[in-house]
Amino acid sequence: MKIPLVDLKAQYAGIKSEIDRAIQRVLEETDFIGGSAVREFETAFASYCGTRTAVGLANGTDALQLTLLACGIGNGDEVITAVNTFIATSEAISATGARPVFVDNDPHTYTIDVQKIEEKITPRTKAIIPVHLYGQPAAMDVINEIAERHGLVVIEDAAQAHGARYKIKTVGNLGRLACFSFYPGKNLGAYGDAGAIATNDEELANKVRMLANHGRLKKYEHEMEGYNSRLDTIQAAVLLVKLRHLKEWTEKRQQIASRYTQLLSSAKEIVTPSKNPDATHVFHLYVVRVQQREQVRQTLKEAGIATGIHYPIPLHQQPAYRYLGLPTGSYPVAERYAGELLSLPMYPELTEEQIEFVCATLLKACQSNTAARHH
Numbered sequence: 001m002k003i004p005l006v007d008l009k010a011q012y013a014g015i016k017s018e019i020d021r022a023i024q025r026v027l028e029e030t031d032f033i034g035g036s037a038v039r040e041f042e043t044a045f046a047s048y049c050g051t052r053t054a055v056g057l058a059n060g061t062d063a064l065q066l067t068l069l070a071c072g073i074g075n076g077d078e079v080i081t082a083v084n085t086f087i088a089t090s091e092a093i094s095a096t097g098a099r100p101v102f103v104d105n106d107p108h109t110y111t112i113d114v115q116k117i118e119e120k121i122t123p124r125t126k127a128i129i130p131v132h133l134y135g136q137p138a139a140m141d142v143i144n145e146i147a148e149r150h151g152l153v154v155i156e157d158a159a160q161a162h163g164a165r166y167k168i169k170t171v172g173n174l175g176r177l178a179c180f181s182f183y184p185g186k187n188l189g190a191y192g193d194a195g196a197i198a199t200n201d202e203e204l205a206n207k208v209r210m211l212a213n214h215g216r217l218k219k220y221e222h223e224m225e226g227y228n229s230r231l232d233t234i235q236a237a238v239l240l241v242k243l244r245h246l247k248e249w250t251e252k253r254q255q256i257a258s259r260y261t262q263l264l265s266s267a268k269e270i271v272t273p274s275k276n277p278d279a280t281h282v283f284h285l286y287v288v289r290v291q292q293r294e295q296v297r298q299t300l301k302e303a304g305i306a307t308g309i310h311y312p313i314p315l316h317q318q319p320a321y322r323y324l325g326l327p328t329g330s331y332p333v334a335e336r337y338a339g340e341l342l343s344l345p346m347y348p349e350l351t352e353e354q355i356e357f358v359c360a361t362l363l364k365a366c367q368s369n370t371a372a373r374h375h
């Protein structure tokens with residue numbers, strides 16, 4: 001049995017006729033930039049998030065960068081974010097001229113540790129970007145309370161958390177604005193690069209829309225210099241089709257996660273994901289922690305099971321951030337967990353038989369490690 005980490009072929013097989021028809025329509029209309037599918041998708045996605053508005057963009061990294069710029073953040077400013085995230089979050093901060101300031105992750109939920117945010121705030125701090133890591137919203141009540149007290153903007157990095165909820169609110173309504181990625185492997189993925197923002201702040205959304213389209217709202221009238229970061233029509237057409245299935249796919253991910261936890265939680269060698277009782281996790285990734293991770297990973301690989309590591313090197317230890325001068329020991333939780341995190345196969349088409357095989361193989365691999373240690 002071969003089990004990939006993500007199976008986009010299985011997903012395409014299930015929606016082929018709808019996708020092919022949608023792409024064909026764009027080819028026939030040749031409205032490749034700014035076509036009708038773009039506005040249709042923006043309306044449908046805003047409605048999915050329960051926000052006033054959404055703006056389609058070229059990718060999730062640009063969504064973060066353009067949002068920071070639209071909030072007036074740049075040279076000399078500091079922006080707080082999680083140390084365990086994909087580098088796109090901090091790259092977007094640096095791209096505006098601001099400096100990323102990292103915070104360790106919560107030892108249970110893996111999202112930003114809200115106990116450690118305030119100690120990082122300085123007079124230069126302008127914003128906080130909590131990352132809804134692996135599909136679980138960060139502790140947004142505390143984050144918003146801290147932000148309000150210090151006059152900071154809260155921008156959600158929702159690249160992994162389409163449709164996730166915190167208390168009664170959906171992602172997109174938990175800060176000033178939320179940034180999404182539709183990278184193919186994300187919960188809602190295009191057939192190439194794509195992204196969006198969702199927000200209730202229409203003025204800010206308009207600024208992002210202008211920045212993404214050469215600083216204009218009309219064809220040759222440029223309010224400012226901007227960028228080229230539009231969502232293209234073919235991707236919008238693909239996303240419109242897939243959005244109709246997202247609720248069902250999310251429920252499948254949640255069922256698969258429950259099944260994994262049920263099968264794995266009796267093993268003391270394996271730490272299954274902790275859920276924040278206030279949050280609804282949409283399981284972009286199902287991440288466990290194990291000891292002797294590389295050995296366990298190898299055993300799974302030999303059995304045909306692909307796994308991932310999200311992420312193997314905390315951002316402060318990346319060569320790219322050597323200039324920040326943050327020594328080992330600065331982020332103890334992220335540093336320790338970087339050697340233990342293991343992402344198991346997670347996609348809506350995963351079958352019961354595959355889930356059982358992954359769990360049986362993982363249990364055997366961890367238990368033989370424990371036995372070896374006791375000899």
Ligand SMILES: *Cc1c(COP(=O)(O)O)cnc(C)c1O
Nearest residue numbers: 059060061086088089159181183
């Ligand atoms: C994928 C991702 C991004 C970047 O999105 P792209 O569309 O690849 O640019 C940003 N933040 C996080 C947490 C991500 O997982």
